[in-house]
Amino acid sequence: MAAIEMRNIVKEYGDGFKAVNDVSLDIADGEFMILVGPSGCGKSTLLRMIVGLEDITSGDMLIGGDRVNEKAPRDRNLSMVFQNYALYPHLTVFENIAFPLRLNKKIKEEEIQTRVRDAASMLELDEHLDRKPANLSGGQRQRVAMGRAIVRRVNAFLFDEPLSNLDAKLRGQMRTEISRMQRRLGTTTVYVTHDQTEAMTLGDRVAVLRRGLLQQVASPRELYEQPVNMFVAGFIGSPPMNFMPAVVSGNRLTLPFLEADVPATAAGKVTDGQLLIAGLRPEHFEDARLLDPVKRERGVTFRAPVDVTEWLGDSQYAYIPFESNPEVAEELAKLAAELDSEALRSQLIISIDAMSRLRENHEAEFWADTGRLHLFDPRTGENLT
Numbered sequence: 019m020a021a022i023e024m025r026n027i028v029k030e031y032g033d034g035f036k037a038v039n040d041v042s043l044d045i046a047d048g049e050f051m052i053l054v055g056p057s058g059c060g061k062s063t064l065l066r067m068i069v070g071l072e073d074i075t076s077g078d079m080l081i082g083g084d085r086v087n088e089k090a091p092r093d094r095n096l097s098m099v100f101q102n103y104a105l106y107p108h109l110t111v112f113e114n115i116a117f118p119l120r121l122n123k124k125i126k127e128e129e130i131q132t133r134v135r136d137a138a139s140m141l142e143l144d145e146h147l148d149r150k151p152a153n154l155s156g157g158q159r160q161r162v163a164m165g166r167a168i169v170r171r172v173n174a175f176l177f178d179e180p181l182s183n184l185d186a187k188l189r190g191q192m193r194t195e196i197s198r199m200q201r202r203l204g205t206t207t208v209y210v211t212h213d214q215t216e217a218m219t220l221g222d223r224v225a226v227l228r229r230g231l232l233q234q235v236a237s238p239r240e241l242y243e244q245p246v247n248m249f250v251a252g253f254i255g256s257p258p259m260n261f262m263p264a265v266v267s268g269n270r271l272t273l274p275f276l277e278a279d280v281p282a283t284a285a286g287k288v289t290d291g292q293l294l295i296a297g298l299r300p301e302h303f304e305d306a307r308l309l310d311p312v313k314r315e316r317g318v319t320f321r322a323p324v325d326v327t328e329w330l331g332d333s334q335y336a337y338i339p340f341e342s343n344p345e346v347a348e349e350l351a352k353l354a355a356e357l358d359s360e361a362l363r364s365q366l367i368i369s370i371d372a373m374s375r376l377r378e379n380h381e382a383e384f385w386a387d388t389g390r391l392h393l394f395d396p397r398t399g400e401n402l403t
């Protein structure tokens with residue numbers, strides 16, 4: 019096991035395009051780190067530079083304290099699991115898992131037997147050790163690929179979207195297994211995904227990338243509660259955080275449908291009359307009729323028209339359009355393009371109790387947990403709260 023340290027890592031492709039731009043990231047020994055971000059943000063490139071499949075343009079990559087920039091992949095002692103796992107069709111499950119061990123002539127047969135059976139038991143493959151890959155399901159095959167990765171004693175495991183070819187149910191199962199396996203083995207792990215749930219449930223910490231730049235590295239809870247900027251705020255959470263224009267008036271904010279206090283943490287950073295972007299997550303709204311009195315005191319109630327509702331069984335989404343004055347609308351459209359954000363539309367998406375009986379195209383009374391309001395600087399996207 020080993021720590022992985024990245025110092026000012028840059029990956030520049032031929033035309034001067036920086037796929038990874040000055041990334042510094044320390045992954046502690048035994049830590050489970052998630053790399054997440056939209057398509058093309060550079061997460062796979064970063065992973066490939068750790069493994070040695072991609073040259074590093076500048077910066078230093080350290081594994082276990084050693085600089086590995088010029089080390090061949092086989093000398094870095096890492097195990098990688100890809101999205102498209104390649105198993106040997108003519109070998110049994112046992113031999114597929116044992117394969118990397120057989121390459122090392124120093125490992126005795128007895129040890130191979132123990133390690134393969136251990137890995138297989140962890141991945142619930144015990145009963146399939148004599149089968150060939152053709153006779154396994156997709157999920158079982160992916161487990162064999164994982165078994166082959168964990169059977170070696172390595173510095174770290176690297177996963178590149180290993181579950182994206184599996185259906186939703188299997189993904190859920192495998193997620194739990196990966197998490198359990200990593201905790202049991204305690205091996206440093208770097209895991210690339212664009213799946214929200216994987217990012218929020220698997221890792222100790224999550225590194226969010228955008229256009230080659232590291233945005234924030236934090237625990238899942240901190241990312242959710244304290245995103246550093248609008249990009250992270252809009253990227254983490256589903257449906258995404260609602261963004262709406264907010265105008266400062268003294269220590270109050272005027273938002274579509276409601277007013278709220280300027281959050282204490284933002285006081286002093288905003289000026290009278292300033293246009294800001296306020297952010298509030300869909301789950302921080304509720305149907306006012308279903309609200310308990312304690313909650314009612316904490317937030318603000320307001321009336322708003324419901325455009326469309328979507329019933330999900332355990333909750334429902336209501337879509338609430340709002341109008342901004344044309345100048346504000348134009349500002350928001352510019353920001354939306356800059357942030358590639360779908361969240362910046364002139365509507366709120368709110369997630370409320372499934373019991374709530376809302377009628378489309380009718381007004382209803384809602385409640386907003388304004389204590390959870392974020393305020394963003396519209397020029398920089400920085401979170402001021």
Ligand code: ATP
Binds near residue numbers: 032037056057059
């Ligand atoms: P995805 O989730 O779609 O796999 P990603 O975040 O893993 O995306 P990368 O594969 O790391 O993204 O690619 C980062 C950027 O570098 C992309 O814009 C991609 O087009 C570019 N890129 C990757 N490989 C090359 C290459 N060999 N030559 C030029 N540009 C490349």
